[in-house]
Amino acid sequence: MRGFARETGVRLSPSFDADVLAAAQRGEPWACRAFVRAHQDAVFALAWRILGRAGRGGQAEDVAQEAFARALRSLPRFDPTGVAKLSTWVLTIATRTVIDELRRRPTRHEPLDAVAGELVDPARPDVDAEQRRLARAIADAVDELGPEVRAAFVLRAYHDLSYPEIAAALGIDIGTVKSRLFRARQALQARLNGGGW
Amino acid sequence: MNEPFDDDDGWPDPQVLAAWRVPSLPDDFADRVLAHASVAHARVLPQGERRRSSAPVVAAIAAALAVAAVLVLVFATRIERVVEHQPEPGSAVAAAAPAPATTQLVLDVAPRDATVLVDGATVAGPAPFVVAELAPGPHAIDVRRAGFVPVVKIVEVGRDGLRLDLDLDVADVVLGVIVDPAGAEVRVVAAGREIARGIGSQPFAVHREGSDDVVLEVSAPGFEPRRVPVRFSGAPQESIVITLVPSSGVHPRTPSTVTPAQPRPDLRRDLKDPFRGARSDDDTASSGELKDPFQKTPAPAAKRTSSLRIGVLPGRGPARVSVDGRVVGTTPIANHRVTPGVHRIRWDWDDGHSFAQTIDIPDGEVRMVKGG
Numbered sequence: 414m415r416g417f418a419r420e421t422g423v424r425l426s427p428s429f430d431a432d433v434l435a436a437a438q439r440g441e442p443w444a445c446r447a448f449v450r451a452h453q454d455a456v457f458a459l460a461w462r463i464l465g466r467a468g469r470g471g472q473a474e475d476v477a478q479e480a481f482a483r484a485l486r487s488l489p490r491f492d493p494t495g496v497a498k499l500s501t502w503v504l505t506i507a508t509r510t511v512i513d514e515l516r517r518r519p520t521r522h523e524p525l526d527a528v529a530g531e532l533v534d535p536a537r538p539d540v541d542a543e544q545r546r547l548a549r550a551i552a553d554a555v556d557e558l559g560p561e562v563r564a565a566f567v568l569r570a571y572h573d574l575s576y577p578e579i580a581a582a583l584g585i586d587i588g589t590v591k592s593r594l595f596r597a598r599q600a601l602q603a604r605l606n607g608g609g610w
Numbered sequence: 611m612n613e614p615f616d617d618d619d620g621w622p623d624p625q626v627l628a629a630w631r632v633p634s635l636p637d638d639f640a641d642r643v644l645a646h647a648s649v650a651h652a653r654v655l656p657q658g659e660r661r662r663s664s665a666p667v668v669a670a671i672a673a674a675l676a677v678a679a680v681l682v683l684v685f686a687t688r689i690e691r692v693v694e695h696q697p698e699p700g701s702a703v704a705a706a707a708p709a710p711a712t713t714q715l716v717l718d719v720a721p722r723d724a725t726v727l728v729d730g731a732t733v734a735g736p737a738p739f740v741v742a743e744l745a746p747g748p749h750a751i752d753v754r755r756a757g758f759v760p761v762v763k764i765v766e767v768g769r770d771g772l773r774l775d776l777d778l779d780v781a782d783v784v785l786g787v788i789v790d791p792a793g794a795e796v797r798v799v800a801a802g803r804e805i806a807r808g809i810g811s812q813p814f815a816v817h818r819e820g821s822d823d824v825v826l827e828v829s830a831p832g833f834e835p836r837r838v839p840v841r842f843s844g845a846p847q848e849s850i851v852i853t854l855v856p857s858s859g860v861h862p863r864t865p866s867t868v869t870p871a872q873p874r875p876d877l878r879r880d881l882k883d884p885f886r887g888a889r890s891d892d893d894t895a896s897s898g899e900l901k902d903p904f905q906k907t908p909a910p911a912a913k914r915t916s917s918l919r920i921g922v923l924p925g926r927g928p929a930r931v932s933v934d935g936r937v938v939g940t941t942p943i944a945n946h947r948v949t950p951g952v953h954r955i956r957w958d959w960d961d962g963h964s965f966a967q968t969i970d971i972p973d974g975e976v977r978m979v980k981g982g
Binding site: 446544570 | 630633639642644647727729762763
């Protein structure tokens with residue numbers, strides 16, 4: 414199996430000194446801060462991509478904050494000797510927070526031009542117009558998927574979670590994970606092929 | 611609907627997916643999260659209906675507490691008067707409670723412009739970072755810089771203070787894996803989970819974000835599989851050489867005499883050094899000097915029966931060399947005896963440049979390794 418993370422470079426998950434994790438579980442502020450800093454990029458990226466257009470205008474950041482509030486409340490119950498890795502556990506909480514948010518509030522569509530401007534890193538002027546078009550095509554394809562399908566796709570393609578981990582995060586069985594990924598792949602391929610990529 | 615796929619081979623090109631980038635978070639995001647989390651935590655405390663329905667009970671408890679407080683004040687005043695008229699046992703107690711001593715923590719960090727937090731508070735830099743008047747005991751240090759692996763840990767600061775040298779590891783590492791036989795399969799496993807796979811000698815781009823345990827699992831038909839832990843030196847390039855040995859009990863000296871357990875011919879291709887394009891062809895340590903695994907059967911002996919010749923690539927000056935974390939001298943080193951097995955060699959130059967290579971040396975072998 415080959416995911417995006419495997420192809421573009423091996424991303425090792427953030428790992429915590431056991432003492433720091435224990436301190437974070439006790440609620441010590443410095444350790445909680447370290448916990449957030451270690452996972453904030455992954456959680457925000459997940460929220461930003463799953464929310465799609467609904468996440469613009471600071472919504473993704475708000476949802477990421479809420480996800481961390483939940484994670485910090487549940488952190489004392491996290492078992493570091495258990496099966497789940499800390500990073501996967503955090504992403505699971507973040508995924509559920511994002512999906513709750515999508516179900517709770519009606520999708521607010523931003524104008525397409527405004528969205529397109531955010532599809533690439535503004536700090537990267539080298540990213541040319543072609544890349545922007547490509548980014549928009551991916552974002553549009555993902556945006557047309559339902560929240561659960563979108564979440565499965567993002568967890569697999571951008572966070573390299575395994576099928577069992579995605580199943581656990583979304584509370585579904587592995588067969589459903591495969592089915593959702595299949596639909597995501599079809600939608601993405603159709604959109605990209607239509608755009609000439 | 612078609613059968614759902616069992617693997618990800620049908621995904622679009624990863625470089626295509628990579629086009630969909632995510633904006634950066636503001637620097638104060640963690641602070642805002644912690645503020646938000648404390649507010650959210652307060653929200654979950656019992657409020658609203660529950661508070662209103664229990665108002666009479668709360669009022670009664672408040673009245674009882676007020677009465678109790680008055681009684682405590684009365685008794686405390688009486689006890690204080692009694693103590694005033696007694697001899698001075700309290701003076702000894704006072705002497706036994708010394709004023710809290712303070713100590714000092716010094717962090718010499720490389721790179722010098724890293725961000726350092728001690729117990730959550732930023733320490734002014736650059737290095738060396740000095741925290742004066744610190745209470746002895748455990749303290750949390752958090753050292754970060756973009757492009758490097760952060761260090762977050764607790765250190766015990768004694769009454770005499772503590773000085774720590776912290777060299778942050780480079781986050782983006784090219785892990786050059788050189789295998790013999792050349793067609794062996796390489797699996798990169800982190801924290802017990804496969805994160806990359808490939809056939810033959812090749813570089814793996816590894817982005818390190820923590821201190822994950824990374825193990826290379828190498829296998830080939832007809833050879834004993836190997837699990838070799840990767841020990842990162844902190845340098846941006848690591849090279850590791852892994853030689854498999856035939857799996858049958860008796861190992862003939864030439865492949866031609868091997869019958870059923872002989873590996874496929876296509877597994878005996880020339881070794882390719884993943885760094886060859888970036889380094890001199892003179893780097894025989896990574897390629898040409900590898901011996902035929904059929905020549906020797908490694909013995910499990912712990913004696914130093916193997917030998918390293920350690921030099922530098924052309925154009926490089928003498929380097930300090932350490933093997934397995936122990937400084938062994940300055941290049942050239944003609945004969946450094948080691949035990950058979952995996953060893954990590956690191957070269958350090960005065961200009962700050964460093965290079966590391968991990969080598970798996972069979973029993974009785976002599977290997978030339980050159981850093982650059």
